[in-house]
Each structure stands twice: as structure tokens, then as C-alpha cells.
Amino acid sequence: MGIKQRMSGNEAVAYAMKQINPDVMPAFPITPSTELPQFVSSYIANGEMDTEFIPVESEHSAMSAAIGAEAAGARTMTATSSAGLALMWEMLYVAASNRLPIALALVNRALSGPLNINCEHSDSMGARDSGWIQIYAEDNQEAYDNFIQAYRIAEHKDVMLPIMICQDGFIISHGVSNIELLEDEAVKAFVGEYNPKHFLLNENEPMAVGPYAVSCYGMESKRAHAQAMINAGRVILDVAAEFEKISGKKYGFFEAYRLEDAEIAIVAIGSACGTTKDAVDLLRAEGKKAGLLKVRVFRPFPGKELAGALRNCRAVAILDRCESFSANGGPLAAELSAALYQAKGQAEVLKIVYGLNGRDYTVEDARQVFADLEEIAANGNRDGQEYRYIGLRE
Amino acid sequence: MKHLTEIRWHGRGGQGAKTAALLLADIAFGIGKYVQGFPEYGPERMGAPVTAYDRISDSAIRVHSNIYEPDFVVVVDDTLLHSVDVTAGLSPNGALLINTEKGKDEILPLLKGYKGAVYTINARKVCMETLGKYFPNMPMLSALVRISGILEKDVFFREMEASLKHKFEKKPEVFAGNKKALEAAFDAVEQISFAADGKRVEIADRRVA
Amino acid sequence: MALSAKEIHETTRWQDLTEGLSIYEPATSKGFLTGEWRTDTPVVEWEKCRQCLLCVPYCPDSSIPVRDGKRLDFDYDHCKGCGICAAACPFGAISMKEGK
Numbered sequence: 001m002g003i004k005q006r007m008s009g010n011e012a013v014a015y016a017m018k019q020i021n022p023d024v025m026p027a028f029p030i031t032p033s034t035e036l037p038q039f040v041s042s043y044i045a046n047g048e049m050d051t052e053f054i055p056v057e058s059e060h061s062a063m064s065a066a067i068g069a070e071a072a073g074a075r076t077m078t079a080t081s082s083a084g085l086a087l088m089w090e091m092l093y094v095a096a097s098n099r100l101p102i103a104l105a106l107v108n109r110a111l112s113g114p115l116n117i118n119c120e121h122s123d124s125m126g127a128r129d130s131g132w133i134q135i136y137a138e139d140n141q142e143a144y145d146n147f148i149q150a151y152r153i154a155e156h157k158d159v160m161l162p163i164m165i166c167q168d169g170f171i172i173s174h175g176v177s178n179i180e181l182l183e184d185e186a187v188k189a190f191v192g193e194y195n196p197k198h199f200l201l202n203e204n205e206p207m208a209v210g211p212y213a214v215s216c217y218g219m220e221s222k223r224a225h226a227q228a229m230i231n232a233g234r235v236i237l238d239v240a241a242e243f244e245k246i247s248g249k250k251y252g253f254f255e256a257y258r259l260e261d262a263e264i265a266i267v268a269i270g271s272a273c274g275t276t277k278d279a280v281d282l283l284r285a286e287g288k289k290a291g292l293l294k295v296r297v298f299r300p301f302p303g304k305e306l307a308g309a310l311r312n313c314r315a316v317a318i319l320d321r322c323e324s325f326s327a328n329g330g331p332l333a334a335e336l337s338a339a340l341y342q343a344k345g346q347a348e349v350l351k352i353v354y355g356l357n358g359r360d361y362t363v364e365d366a367r368q369v370f371a372d373l374e375e376i377a378a379n380g381n382r383d384g385q386e387y388r389y390i391g392l393r394e
Numbered sequence: 395m396k397h398l399t400e401i402r403w404h405g406r407g408g409q410g411a412k413t414a415a416l417l418l419a420d421i422a423f424g425i426g427k428y429v430q431g432f433p434e435y436g437p438e439r440m441g442a443p444v445t446a447y448d449r450i451s452d453s454a455i456r457v458h459s460n461i462y463e464p465d466f467v468v469v470v471d472d473t474l475l476h477s478v479d480v481t482a483g484l485s486p487n488g489a490l491l492i493n494t495e496k497g498k499d500e501i502l503p504l505l506k507g508y509k510g511a512v513y514t515i516n517a518r519k520v521c522m523e524t525l526g527k528y529f530p531n532m533p534m535l536s537a538l539v540r541i542s543g544i545l546e547k548d549v550f551f552r553e554m555e556a557s558l559k560h561k562f563e564k565k566p567e568v569f570a571g572n573k574k575a576l577e578a579a580f581d582a583v584e585q586i587s588f589a590a591d592g593k594r595v596e597i598a599d600r601r602v603a
Numbered sequence: 604m605a606l607s608a609k610e611i612h613e614t615t616r617w618q619d620l621t622e623g624l625s626i627y628e629p630a631t632s633k634g635f636l637t638g639e640w641r642t643d644t645p646v647v648e649w650e651k652c653r654q655c656l657l658c659v660p661y662c663p664d665s666s667i668p669v670r671d672g673k674r675l676d677f678d679y680d681h682c683k684g685c686g687i688c689a690a691a692c693p694f695g696a697i698s699m700k701e702g703k
Contacts, residue, residue: 006423032435099622117435139458160622171458175432176419178454198627206629213624220617221624227617274456358435362459 002180002247009137009172012144012179013079013105013165014039018049019187020151022103023074023194026054026065028084031117032169033107036079059084063091063102070100071209073199075151077102081169082109085123089130095162096131097225098210101154102162104132105147108270108321109169110357118358119169121269122322124298125331131225133163133232134299138255138273141179142296143167145249148182151191152239158231164299168271168321170358186246233300253302255294256309258284262291264373265310267336268319269295272354272361279366290370295332303339310340310347315377317350317369319390329353329387348376354390365391399544400461401448404480405470408440410531414470415446418535421545421553422450430455443478450544466542469493470517470530475501481508486589489541493517493530498586512587513541520582524574532572533579540583551576608634633681637664641684643699645677651696658688658697 007015014036017025027037043049052074056062062078070076080088085106095102110120124134133153137143146165154163167173182190198207213221233253240251255273258280259265266276273294283290293309310316318337320330328334329351337349352369355361369390401418405411412433419431430449447461465488469480472494481490486509494501495516505512515537517530539550554576562569608631611620621627656674659667666682668675689697 006420006429097623098625139456168458170435171432174435175430175458176416177430178423178428198622198625205627208626208631209623211624211626216613217611217620217624220615220620223617224620224622228622271458274458278457360459362462363457 002182005179005181006176007140007144007179008035008174008176009140009143009167010035010107010174011039011176012140012181013147013167014043015181016144016147016187017051017077017105018043019182019184020075020077020148020191021049021188022051022077022151024052024054024066024069024076025078026056026062026069026076027078028056028059028062028080030059030081030084030109032109032173033079033081033084033105035173036105036107059087060091063088063095066102066104067091067095067098067100070095070102071098071199072201073194073196075155075194076100077105079105079107081107082111082117082123085127086111089127092127092130092132092162094210097221099160099225099228100162101151101160103147103150103154104162104164106164106166107169107173108166110322114357116357117169119171119271120322120356120358121166121320124164124166125320125322125324127164128299128331131161131229132299133159133161133229133236133297135163135165135236135297136269136295137165137167137172138271138294140167140172140175140177141249142251143172144179144181145243145247145251146296148187148190149236149239149243149251151194152242153232153235155194155196156231156235156239157197159228159235161225161228161232166270171271180247182247190243190246229300233297233302236297236300251296253295253297253305254309255292255296257292257294259291259293259309259313261289261312263289263312263314264316264370264377265291265293265313266317266319266366266369266373267293267295267306267310267332268321269298269332270321272319272321272366275361275363276366279363279370282363282367283370288370288374290373298332301335301339303335304343306336307339307343307345310345311343313347315348315350315373316340317352317373319352319354319369321353321355323353323356327387333387348373348381349386350376350381351387352390353388359391361391397453398449398451398455399466399542400464401450401466401468401538401542401544402461402464402484403446403448403468403470404474404478405444405446405531406440406474407442407444409470410529411444411468411470412446414468414531414535415448417531417557418448418538419450420557421550422448424553424556425545425549427451428453428455434460443474464488466491466538468534468538470534472496472501475504479506481505484508484510486510489513491515491534491537491541491583493534495519502587508587509589511541511585511589513537513583513585515579515583517579517582520575520578524578525571529575532575533582536576536579537583540580541585547580636680637683638666638678638680641679641682641703643684643686643701644679644703645682645684645686645688645697646700647676648696648698651694653694653696655693657693658691661687661691663687 318333333351419429489511517533
């Protein structure tokens with residue numbers, strides 16, 4: 001079924017882009033996602049893709065051109081990181097509110113400052129309220145698989161929303177490791193053709209996109225947008241079930257790793273989950289009931305399902321690879337804590353910030369978190385400090 | 395047999411340490427291993443110290459951190475011995491490989507009392523005699539295969555030949571030079587220190603993977 | 604979901620709006636009678652009008668129709684009564700009358 005290969009995360013997503021061969025790609029290079037437009041340009045130059053590549057003068061223009069192309073009826077993608085996503089900010093909201101199913105390959109990198117090129121989730125987490133779907137990957141395989149599923153989710157008639165497929169900068173994007181690719185035909189058949197119901201270049205149906213909405217329309221429009229995000233949850237699961245049929249790989253809102261009987265658990269996003277799995281196995285070998293909840297889908301936020309997966313835990317550490325400077329932990333911790341409260345969860349919660357500006361997250365770090373959780377599960381959070389850092393010099 | 399081998403490369407920007415690490419991952423993949431090859435990104439400047447890593451395993455690799463307790467360390471430039479703690483975390487059961495023209499009396503005092511085996515190779519000499527240019531990464535890769543036993547010699551040369559042939563399809567003279575460099579490097583490795591337990595470990599007997 | 608612009612108005616439920624409030628028909632501004640906003644009304648004295656057509660491009664609301672090279676009377680369904688045409692006319696042929 002799969003073609004065994006070794007690739008970096010960027011190579012893997014670029015390969016998915018080649019197999020899907022969308023109509024248009026406007027993009028502006030930025031580390032560590034520069035290779036994506038670079039690989040696509042090479043594929044086009046070699047005649048392996050016929051995507052229209054638009055070299056633009058900034059990321060604001062990249063997203064603007066993507067909006068124009070998608071509204072015109074073209075299946076459109078782009079790629080960026082960090083400050084590039086920040087420069088798209090205004091247009092991210094426009095793309096989402098105009099309900100344009102653009103796919104954006106995001107290679108997560110810290111927003112400045114301090115000036116830094118390494119992995120952090122501050123870029124996509126900052127855009128979490130822009131109305132885009134967000135799906136995260138643990139490794140190159142998941143980045144590839146998620147990109148293959150992206151258009152099926154985004155273009156679904158009950159969704160029609162742009163989608164961000166995220167992978168950890170450098171750690172995944174530039175690390176070469178094993179991967180199983182799908183055959184071109186299987187990808188093409190799975191993704192299918194894009195036939196938008198309404199599009200600007202349809203000569204039989206002139207249309208207007210992005211009209212001014214006075215206050216008696218804007219709120220209704222946002223509620224409809226919110227409904228699309230609610231619908232995306234079901235569609236993400238349906239598409240994952242279909243993807244399993246062609247790939248043999250299971251995907252959902254999250255992955256529960258040795259969580260069923262876990263008393264202590266780490267919740268995390270991205271490459272840290274692989275490292276945490278190794279720590280879980282070490283603890284299990286010592287007879288400790290440790291587990292991992294890996295969040296794959298952050299938008300829509302599957303709060304009820306995540307809280308359900310943690311129902312048997314006595315202490316949970318929620319890890320954020322970004323600060324939100326709320327003085328109370330990161331965004332995943334905030335949203336999941338709220339969901340646990342709604343679910344009447346009894347678990348003690350630690351809100352842990354890790355891996356900022358590319359700080360390495362090690363098996364030892366994960367073990368330290370589990371050790372803290374064990375202590376809290378046994379004796380309660382005696383110093384009352386929920387919001388902590390791991391991997392910090394102090 | 396250990397199921398996971400971890401290797402750390404120290405070089406300077408432009409010397410090809412990252413390329414060598416990725417090439418090793420490529421070749422290990424070619425013989426059916428699970429691999430990771432990745433650089434650690436710092437200031438990307440010609441001459442700046444760079445670190446790259448390899449993991450080679452018989453089972454899927456999930457960990458995504460850097461390598462702190464490598465089995466082998468390769469130092470592509472001996473001037474790094476003064477500024478970088480190259481033996482940090484290096485297993486005494488593993489080995490250190492240094493590209494240098496210097497003898498053991500000059501090198502060993504710089505290794506902070508490392509207790510494992512130490513090897514040197516004069517990659518510059520190998521390069522100048524075979525390629526006519528100084529590209530140390532290929533000889534270092536060959537020397538690493540020799541001292542680590544992570545790949546069979548024949549398998550390594552077969553896979554490298556295929557890879558280089560493909561890479562230098564239109565430049566057969568470059569292919570020939572690189573092939574010679576790999577072969578010469580394999581024989582140019584010298585052991586300057588043995589593991590502290592006094593057990594003499596012959597180069598060819600060192601099999602970890 | 605509403606597909607016709609006419610069905611989108613101030614009492615339309617969110618469930619019935621188009622995605623992104625897109626409008627799937629052309630020239631819907633024709634149906635929006637901005638002439639209702641007018642407080643002063645332009646009037647042409649046809650004997651003074653030389654059909655120079657300078658008023659036409661000055662009109663911000665395209666409310667001066669032209670046929671066969673000659674301007675016709677104002678489109679009072681859309682004219683907002685701004686008075687630019689009266690100021691632009693070199694022959695004093697357009698005057699503003701108070702009220703509709």
C-alpha cells in the first residue's frame with residue numbers, strides 16, 4: 001500500500017502538494033518553510049506539477065493572492081512560518097470569513113522577539129481565533145497524511161473553511177526520517193477535483209465576494225462561520241475514516257497513548273508527543289500508570305472529547321509550546337482546563353510551558369513532568385503553583 | 395546488539411557535517427533501518443560551529459530531542475576541540491573520531507579525560523590525494539563506518555556508489571574522486587586511545603548496531 | 604440558504620444567509636433605491652443644455668443615463684441629490700431644487 005521513503009517534513013508536505021497538484025500557489029519564502037515553495041517550484045520547472053506559482057512581494061500579498069485565486073474558483077495553497085503568518089494576519093480573517101477553503105502549510109516557528117528561527121507554536125496559536133481549521137502533526141508522516149486530508153475537510157460543503165496544516169519547524173521540517181507515501185493515483189482519487197458551487201470566474205453566475213456587512217448582517221455571518229467550524233469536527237472524523245481505508249493509518253481529534261488506565265498524563269501537541277511516548281514506555285516499565293494525550297485537531301477545539309479521554313486521570317500536565325502571557329499558562333492549557341471544568345473533571349492540572357524558541361524537549365523533561373504529576377496525584381498540589389516551566393534554567 | 399545507535403557530528407558551517415549526517419541516514423534507510431538525520435540550527439554562517447545528529451534503529455524512532463548521550467561522536471574540524479565540549483555525554487563504550495593531522499600527544503589532552511576509544515584520520519591528506527580539494531565529509535563518513543561497524547563495509551560501499559553515481563551522473567570524474575576518497579579514508583583511520591577498561595577493541599570488532 | 608439578494612434583508616436568520624455573505628447575481632445595486640436619500644433634487648433646463656456630457660462622468664452614482672450620444676433626464680431612483688452635476692455644468696443648465 002505505502003511506498004517506503006525517507007524524507008524531511010518539508011519534503012513530505014511538498015510531495016503531498018505535488019500529488020494533489022492544486023491550481024495556484026502564491027507564496028513568499030521564510031525560514032523554516034522556505035523549502036516548500038522551493039520544492040514546488042522545482043516540481044513545476046521539471047514538469048511534474050502544473051500549479052500556477054505566483055511569486056509575491058510579501059506574505060500579506062501571498063494570502064491576498066490566495067484569496068483572489070480561491071474566490072476565482074482555483075484550488076489554492078500557500079506556505080509560511082512565524083512572521084510570515086503574522087504579516088498575513090489581516091488576510092487570514094478575510095480568507096476565513098469569505099469561506100475560502102485555502103490550504104496553508106505552516107511550519108511552526110517562534111514569533112519575534114527575541115529574534116529566533118526555531119520551533120514554537122506562537123505563530124499558529126496566535127492565529128487560533130482567525131476562523132481557520134488547525135491540524136498538527138507529531139512527525140513527517142502525520143504532516144504528509146494531514147496535508148492529503150486537508151482539502152477534503154476544507155472544501156466539504158458543510159465546512160468551506162481554510163485549513164492550516166502545522167508541523168514543528170526544524171525538528172520535523174528539517175529532520176529526515178522514515179515515511180510511507182501513498183501512490184499518486186490513490187491520492188488523486190482520494191482528494192478528487194475541486195468543483196466549487198460558486199466562483200468568480202463562472203460566466204453564468206456573476207457574483208460579489210466579501211461585501212461590506214453592516215451590524216445587522218455581520219453577527220449572523222459570524223454565527224454561520226462558527227457553524228461551519230462546528231461541522232468541521234464531524235467532517236474531520238469522516239475524512240479520517242476514509243483516509244484509513246487507503247492508508248491503513250488511523251486519525252482522529254487526538255491520539256490516546258496508553259491512556260485508558262493512566263493515572264497521570266501529559267497533554268501535548270506536535271513533535272513533543274513522540275518524545276513523551278518514549279517517557280511513557282519507560283514509566284510503564286517501572287509499573288507507573290502514565291499516558292499521553294496527543295492533540296491533533298486544535299480548531300475546532302474538541303474540548304468534550306479531550307476531557308473524556310482524561311476522565312480517569314488523577315493529575316494531568318497540559319503542555320504549551322508557547323506563552324500567552326496571560327500569567328496563567330498557554331492556550332491549550334487554558335482551553336483544556338475550561339473543558340475539564342465543564343466535564344466536572346477531578347484531575348489536578350499543571351499548565352506547563354516548554355520548548356520556547358526551539359528549547360529542546362527531552363525524554364528526561366517528560367519524566368520530570370511525570371514525577372511532578374505523581375507527587376501531585378499522591379499529595380495534591382501543595383505549593384499551589386499550577387503554571388510552570390520545564391526545561392528552564394532557574 | 396543494541397537496537398539504537400546515536401551519532402553526533404561536530405563541524406563548521408560549510409564543511410558538510412549536516413550533509414554527511416543526512417547521507418548516513420540515507421544509506422542506513424537503504425538497508426532497511428529506521429533513521430533520523432537532523433541538524434541543530436544555530437547561526438548559519440560559514441565557519442560557525444554546527445552540530446548534526448543521526449539515529450539508526452531496528453524499530454521506529456519516536457523521540458524528537460537532540461542527542462545527549464551519543465554512541466559515537468565525529469569531529470570534522472580539530473579546531474573545535476578547543477571551543478566545543480565534543481565528548482559531552484559520549485558513551486565510554488562508544489568512540490570518538492577526529493579529523494586531524496596532529497598526533498595523540500596533542501589531541502588526547504584536549505578530550506577532558508574521555509575514557510572510551512579515540513580514532514583519528516587525516517582527512518585533508520585523503521582529500522588532497524584523491525579529490526584534489528578539501529571536502530572532509532565523505533572521508534569522515536567512511537571512517538565512521540569503519541570504527542563504528544554500523545554498516546558492513548561492502549554494504550556501505552555498494553550503497554555509497556549507487557548514491558554518488560546518481561548524484562554525480564553528469565560528472566563521472568567527481569564520482570571517481572569521491573569513491574577513491576571513501577576507500578582511502580577507510581584505510582587511513584588510526585586508533586590513538588583505547589577504552590579505559592584496558593580491553594583492546596579492534597576496529598573491525600566494534601559492532602554496535 | 605438564501606440565494607437571491609432579495610431574500611437577504613434585516614430579518615434574515617443566520618441559517619439563511621449565503622456563505623461569507625457572497626451575492627450570486629449581478630447589478631444588485633440597481634435594486635437599492637438610493638434616490639430615497641435625496642433632500643435636494645437636480646433639474647435640467649433643456650434649452651440651456653448643450654449635450655456636452657460633462658455632467659455624466661462627474662455623477663458619482665451613475666444616475667445620468669446617456670442614449671445615442673445624448674444625456675437623458677436623471678435617474679431619480681438612484682440620484683442622491685449631491686449637486687456635483689450642477690456645479691460641473693459649464694452652462695448653468697442644472698439647478699438644485701429643494702426637496703425631492
